[in-house]
Amino acid sequence: MITPQKGSKKKITVEPEEITEGRDLNYLIRPLTLFFFLALMNEEKAISETTILMERLRRSDVKENFVPYLISRASEVVYQTENLKTYITKNINEKWILPNGLDIGPWKEFHKKVSKEEMISLLWSHVIKFTEQDVLRGLMINKGTHHYRISNALKKLGDITFSINN
Amino acid sequence: MEKNQFSKIALKKKSKREMSSFFAKNFLYGYALNQLDEERKKALEKILAEDESTQKEFIKLTNGLQYTELLSEILVSEEIVKSIVNRNSQLEKWLAKIKFNQWPVTVKWTMEAIFIVTLMIVTLNVIPWSKLVHMTMEDQNDNLIIAQYDYKKKESAESTSEPNKISPEFVDEEVKSGASGIPSNGGNKKSESMIPANNQQVVAKSTVSVANKQDVKSVGKELKATVVSENITKEPLKAHDSVAKVIDEKIKSPNKVSGGFLYRGQLYVTNVEMIAPKINAKITEFGGRKAGEVEIGWKKTNQVFYYHFTIPDAKLKDLQEYLKIYTDVKLQKETHPRIMPDGIIRIIFTVEEKNMSQGQK
Incomplete structure (x- = not known):
């Protein structure tokens, strides 16, 4: 198993230990789609990337604990994707059911200002809500770095929401 | 203010931890998640009570946390999930593989236009339009010409x-x-x-x-x-x-x-x-x-x-x-x-x- 350096963006290569046939991975579609949607801010891309990643996950020989693998692959996609000029602006409620009182505007603003590392850490921990252990393993960073990134992201996000509300 | 803070920072004493505002700001996230030990928690609370900037930072943090909490409640419609689950068509797989959606808009439009033009050319050449037209015209014409006389020639004669x-x-x-x-x-x-x-x-x-x-x-x-x-x-x-x-x-x-x-x-x-x-x-x-x-x-x-x-x-x-x-x-x-x-x-x-x-x- 290749162990990349801390904080690096290298992907995890997990040695195949056991192939589980017939595993149901469809429960990962929702969190993965939501992650791509918020990280890429593009509906079509979110669906296409989710499809590709799910297909890759099915064909892979990853053992049962494949959340870190998923986190690693999905984060890699976000790192490699350039920020698109088109953002979702209309008919967002048709396919993405927003809770009452949520305005996607602050997130759009936040998306432009924040770094990808901070956003990814924030999304996996506080939006998708994977366990911290899986997130740290998937992103290949330590706890302090992870908390630091989240803290900065939250402050920036809070600052935007605070300024919009006031 | 900073000088006062600098001067007021107490050295570490037994069973008592003092915290600067800088450290306090970095511990705010842990404090919000209730992950700090009691001593740090008390020190941070003391700073929070005294330092306005730390308070503002904490407010921003909590706002951010509340917003992310709302974001986590976003639901993905069944339509999307089904489309992803059932996406078995070779064309879609191929398009997803070549990342067609990531192509520049002009390139995408050019490729689509070329495809449509090619399709039109093939359709126009394959379908026998002249036969179709003649068939429709024959159906409309119920008259049967039996004989024709050239009366102009007869009149001249x-x-x-x-x-x-x-x-x-x-x-x-x-x-x-x-x-x-x-x-x-x-x-x-x-x-x-x-x-x-x-x-x-x-x-x-x-x-x-x-x-x-x-x-x-x-x-x-x-x-x-x-x-x-x-x-x-x-x-x-x-x-x-x-x-x-x-x-x-x-x-x-x-x-x-x-x-x-x-x-x-x-x-x-x-x-x-x-x-x-x-x-x-x-x-x-x-x-x-x-x-x-x-x-x-x-x-x-x-x-x-x-x-x-x-x-x-x-x-x-x-x-x-x-x-x-x-x-x-x-x-x-x-x-x-x-x-x-x-x-x-x-x-x-x-x-x-x-x-x-x-x-x-």
């Missing part, structure tokens, strides 16, 4: 003939001389003759006019419908399905042997003025009907009566027998593009006043 005279339709249907038709009795090559009672031979004359050729050509080139009961009018025979009974499709050129024939003759009688009406009545009695523009026994001149009619084939002999009463009858059978129905023949002859010179011919 008629204008060259004698004015102020009602000429028969077939101006060419004059009695010919030196006819090459098949004689009905198989006698003389040039003429067919019934041996008259007085053994006088009557030579039939025939003339060929210029208009004859023109008319024959114009008729020969077109499809003809023979009318048994009605006269051929000057109106074009379009959409007159009830009138036409026989269509001869073999007529293509006037020079070919088309299968139609005509009996021609020229009779010389004495006192034609008296005899002509009798001949008229007899022809009518035998079932004869006019075949041209003029009536049977049309008075062409004071001494010439013109007969152009159709008669049942079976009555030909009877007619010839009757005409023998008055004169020698020589009817020449000639080929003609106009075809009569089976059992019907067409006869053209003139009855003229016999002169001394004509009687000897």
